[in-house]
Amino acid sequence: MATTASNRRIDSDEPSGTGSGDCADFISNLPDEVLGTVVSLLPTREGGRTQALSRRCRRIWRVAPLNLDDRDGRGFSEKVVTRILSGHIGSARRIALTRICPLPSRYDYSKHREIYDDAGDGRIDEWLRSRDLSLLQELELAYSYEGRGTTLPPSLFRLAPALRVARFGCCRLPPNLAVDFPHLQQLTLHRVTLTDETFRAVLSGCPTLESLLLEKNVGVGCFRVSSPTLRSIGFVSPCKQQGDDTDDVHELVVEDAPCLDRLLSLSQKYGSAIIRVIWAPKLEILGLLSYGISQLHIGTTVFQKMIAVSLTTTMPTLKVLALDYVGPDLDAVHNFLKCFPCLESLYIILDPRRFEHTYCENKLPLLKKMENMPKYASLDDPTECLELHLKKVALKVYYGRGVEVDFARFFVLNAKVLQKMEFGLVDDFGDEWRAIQNMKLQLEDRASHDAQLEFKRFSWNTFKENKKHTHDLSIANPFGASFFDGYVSL
Known part of the structure; x- marks a missing residue:
């Protein structure tokens, strides 16, 4: 009964009252503008389904700011996109088409595959020209991998004066491009083909740009x-690519x-x-x-x-430095410390190949070199960040043997303001192993009495990518938030 009454009120064009015995319908009492905002914030499929509730909801969906987003994992066909755009008369707030299939120019019967020309996509031009893009805030256009030669229409870069976020993937940017995105803050170019001149035009046309992700682009x-x-x-x-000798x-x-x-x-x-x-x-x-x-x-x-x-x-x-597969080469790391004298946080992914070489008989020269790793920094040439600034060191993947212990111990014995040293392990080696590590690392002789060791065990693979931190400026230290994703403290 409550559902039926609620549907009647949403369907009505008149404000509804609350008669005796009826449930109050707060949604029906909302103005059309507010309901339109709510609908535009819903995922595209759910927003479209609100049309089935009533005539009023059908009208509201058609005029509310459009949220056309296929990032739910299922995508939209060309027919569905055309139907949505033709049935919607309001402005667009977000357009995100992430798996656009290019149109093949012909079929090569000798190789049994479709051929795609490096041509523009008229569908995109037609779709977007039919929209009011004056309020568009987010735009994402990415072709399937076969469409990486498809050229975006030049008009696309002059139609969205309120755009804040843009991402283009697996496509070409047109030559002699004129860009007018006066309020764009985030830009991603993923597997895009472009020229030096086009890239300069993009930057000059985005005078308020705050974050830029350049990912595997070619042509420049x-x-x-x-x-x-x-x-x-x-x-x-x-x-x-494999076999590429260029x-x-x-x-x-x-x-x-x-x-x-x-x-x-x-x-x-x-x-x-x-x-x-x-x-x-x-x-x-x-x-x-x-x-x-x-x-x-x-x-x-x-x-x-x-x-x-x-x-x-x-x-x-x-203040923050992350090194990938460089340890336990202390000389290399020490030179980075010299270059960045006020470094506060250091993150290092240890190189497993170096550890394997350490224990192989045919790699004895490397083993001898690593055995000469110093315990203490030079008193004649002190390193400023070790003396005054380095507060955190994080290492993964750590096995607690051989040269990796010597490498970690250097920071324990020399970082005078160190507060925390974190170790990412492949497994939980037990309390006894951790107690032995404290002795091997000479924790009792640590340069900073405030220094604490924390061991973390790898638990699950989160498949998170650091590239998201390019645009997320709310995170002060992206490596502090992501370096130990998938690890749990012991």
């Missing part, structure tokens, strides 16, 4: 970034970024990249640095494959 040999507002950059170079190197140059505070180099183990930081006076967070970065330039300081070639420039603003 060197991404040169100059932006007075940019606070965060995520960069992933394309992976080299020497293609993708370069990111931060030329002028006065507000940049985080530079996230993501999944560079299998790529080949050069990163140059020329002017970023507020940079605080850097990583993950790995051997996939062939060169890292901080001013005039140069690292090649994680090894310091010259140490002439320091960056005292940097």
